[in-house]
Amino acid sequence: MAEAQATYTPPPPLQGAQLVLGTVVLSLATFMNVLDSSIANVSIPAISGDLGVSPSQGTWVITSFAVSNAIAVPLTGWLTQRFGMVRLFTSSIVLFVLASLLCGLAPNIGMLIFFRVIQGLVAGPMIPLSQALLLQTYPPEKSGVALAMWSMTTLVAPVTGPLLGGWITDNISWPWIFYINIPIGLFAALVTWNLYRDRETPIRKLPIDTVGLASLVIWVGALQIMLDKGKELDWFASTQIIVLGLVALIGFAFFVIWELNEEHPVVDLRLFARRNFWVGTLVLALGYGVMFGNIVLLPLWLQQYMGYTATWAGIIMAPVGVLAIVLSPYVGNSMHKVDLRLYATIAFVTFAIVLWMRAGFNTSADLETLLIPTFVQGIAMAFFFVPLVAITLSGLRPESIPSASGLSNFARITAGAFGTSIITTLWEDRAAEHHAHLTEAITDASIATTQALSTLDKLGMTRDQSLSHINHLIEQQAFMLSANDIFAASAALFLLLAGLVWLARRGDAQAAGAPGGAGGAH
Structure with a gap:
């Protein structure tokens, strides 16, 4: 097996209709993946209301996908050697479709978060492998075109996600933000397997680097949760954020040292x-x-x-x-x-x-x-x-x-x-500084303040209402300046x-x- 790996030469590029079809299905799979990382963002209020939880609990629908996806992406190289590029990519698409179906059917927030974790894990290899397969699909002199085709999907999907998610949530129902993956994914998996199954990469039965894998899960998970919850918990004023930060830092240091000295690392840092x-x-x-x-x-x-x-x-x-x-x-x-x-x-x-x-x-x-x-x-x-x-x-x-x-x-x-x-x-933070600076001029001795309060008084506002209105205007300016x-x-x-x-x-x-x-x- 090791000898086969060392002498491996990639198959010849695809041509004609197969080249076009290969580009389309690989791009579709990437589009579906990137879309799913942003499509749920605008649907959180609807999901939270429907499942009877607070919006802050609802944000775990986004966090759970991000954390598990971040853990799975760097494992792509190791998984490819163990299972083969084509088999791993096709399996990822099929499992992603299944996880999407389960997300849409989830009866409560706990199950939805669990299925989103699975969805993020199986989605991990899809984007890196779509790049690798595209480069294998095109001749070397056209690799720039291959990467350009791939990049279009990563450019369009983040913009499309919130628009499509908002429209589906408003006009149909939130589970359909997951159900739309099913026809796209099944088509992409079927065509990918038919086109690429004879172009599989060599497989090596590598031992599982359990220590490296465990440390990766710990430090990446801690880091992603810290980044997601930091602002809500006021960053390092929170003991929880400090603990997560220390776990991420120590875990990362251990992970780097271990992987650089491991014969079969789960992530090739070399x-x-x-x-x-x-x-x-x-x-x-x-x-x-x-x-x-x-x-x-x-x-x-x-x-x-x-x-x-x-x-x-x-x-x-x-x-x-x-x-x-x-x-x-x-x-x-x-x-x-x-x-x-x-x-x-x-x-x-x-x-x-x-x-x-x-x-x-x-x-x-x-x-x-x-x-x-x-x-x-x-x-x-x-x-x-x-x-x-x-x-x-x-x-x-x-x-x-x-x-x-x-x-x-x-x-x-x-x-x-x-x-x-x-x-x-x-x-x-900058808005708070600008707000403090702008309010220094709002005093009873200020002519501009007196004139503004007088104008608002003529419009029928009480003094408290007038001050609240002025504060709103200052806040708007503060956030704009920030x-x-x-x-x-x-x-x-x-x-x-x-x-x-x-x-x-x-x-x-x-x-x-x-x-x-x-x-x-x-």
């Missing part, structure tokens, strides 16, 4: 010895964390302080996909001619410009003002995922792709959780990342998954 892998993974994770945190922040600000409904906030976010979808094929086709670090730099500089534009928003911003930066952001999205994934995977042997993809996706997902927690916490601070700081971070990506060696799109590619030299 990949970080490759310069392009660690630089690509670091830059992709940091960039995604900042981007995702801002993607969460903008709709929150619009809905809570600008009077937008969830649907209209979603509409403002939707144009990001237009230029991303238009430009991604161009990026994929031209990657073998261009230094990939240059494309990544274009992405980061565009992100910085977009966020600098948002840093100038005010409470009178009209629809056009809000939409233009979102539309321009599509350029950044097109140049972000594909080149950075290609840089990360460049020079790796085909059999190493599942491990590398799983590890880089784990870093990206975890960074997204960090970005969301940090940015939303900073938003509230959002501006976050947008400006994020723009600066993206400019720093534009420099950091040049630590990688020149990336070659053809080297992603090609044996001996020059782009991934140590």
Whole structure:
């Protein structure tokens, strides 16, 4: 078995209709997976009300999926060697469909959370393996196109999720946010198996690294719960958060030491010895964390302080996909001619410009003002995922792709959780500072205050009502100023990342998954 693994050569690329069909079903599986990580977000109030629990208990529907998914993603490489890439991918889709059905049928919150844990676990290998199978499906010179096709699904699904989830919850019922996975998943599993079953990778009966697996579950679980519950429990003012943080830190340190000394590690951390892998993974994770945190922040600000409904906030976010979808094929086709670090730099500089534009928003911003930066952001999205994934995977042997993809996706997902927690916490903290500063001018000696109170008095408001109204206006301004601070700081971070990506060696799109590619030299 070990000899077969060492001499393994990937099967020839698919052609014609099979190539198109393979791209479609692999993208569909990825779309279904990414969609499910965000579709439940807007449905939590309906789920909580229907199952008779508080909204804070309902958020465990999201947390349970995120925690189990984060644990399963880095196991992809080990599971692939043990069961085979095609068999593992197809099984993941079928089990994901079954878990989706059980989520929709769940009679209470406990069972729903349990089925979401299962759904997250079986979903783990799907995104990394869809990348690996796509790279195997296309010839090396077209690997950029393969990654571009894959990236479109990861760009569109997070925007589609809240819109689709809100519409289904309002017009049908919340279980259907899970039931819609069934036809998509069954079709994807059936076609994938028919197309790829003769293209299976070698299987090695590796011993199970139980200590590494247990430590992974402990530290990732503690970290994800800490990030999810931190803001609610006031972070390190809470004993629970301190304990979770210590468990995550100590568990992570033990995990790294153990895995680096284990003969058959459950996660291959030695990949970080490759310069392009660690630089690509670091830059992709940091960039995604900042981007995702801002993607969460903008709709929150619009809905809570600008009077937008969830649907209209979603509409403002939707144009990001237009230029991303238009430009991604161009990026994929031209990657073998261009230094990939240059494309990544274009992405980061565009992100910085977009966020600098948002840093100038005010409470009178009209629809056009809000939409233009979102539309321009599509350029950044097109140049972000594909080149950075290609840089990360460049020079790796085909059999190493599942491990590398799983590890880089784990870093990206975890960074997204960090970005969301940090940015939303900073938003509230900065808003409190701005609120305190703005209220310093609200005194009985202030002419502006006296005039405002007089005007509101003429409208029939009591003094308490008038002061409450003024406080609401100040709060609106405070959160707007805080959002501006976050947008400006994020723009600066993206400019720093534009420099950091040049630590990688020149990336070659053809080297992603090609044996001996020059782009991934140590």
